[in-house]
Amino acid sequence: MVNSLDFTKRLKEIFEYYDLSASSFADRIDVGRASISHIISGRNKPSLDFVMKVVSNFKEVELYWLLNGKGYFPSSKDNRNVINAKEEFVDDIKPEEPKTIEPLLNDNSNQVSHPKKEIQKVIICYTDGSFESFQN
Incomplete structure (x- = not known):
């Protein structure tokens, strides 16, 4: 489940990084300006369609970072390699016997x-x- 308050903070980071207002951001991802306002105010939660429009229009925004705050923004090739390396280690972890x-x-x-x-x-x-x- 996405924490709306944290999601809003990450959304505002994107605004600042690209030097966009909420309305210009809405225009860029082709959603209604009211949608952005409602998400920022906490009235509405972001839809899957909204999240996918953000990720597809801003290549530096990683989906996992946008949803969970884990990963990097802006993303870079070096950062993605670090994340992939961490995921390899996680796959090697085996569950322990019940205690x-x-x-x-x-x-x-x-x-x-x-x-x-x-x-x-x-x-x-x-x-x-x-x-x-x-x-x-």
Whole structure:
């Protein structure tokens, strides 16, 4: 899920880099000026069509950077090689075997007689309402 506030900041970086106003930016990517205004104000989220128009009209804008803020802007061939190298390392990472959790000791006892438990699922909830779920 795209964080609208962060997306807006990256959009404004593009405006500044190309020395464009919001209206000239809208004209350049062939969208209505109100669309830009609504996205910047947070009223609307960017559509896939909008994002693709930005990426196709501004070659220095990488899709992953625009959506997630990861990567580089302006993009360069050297930067893309760095990203590709990082992706190769990520592909080499193998998941670890599930870890077991031993129950915590109670202050009133020295030992707990519960068997070891395995983690089945972890859910991380973010403040923007999105979440990630990791399952064994």
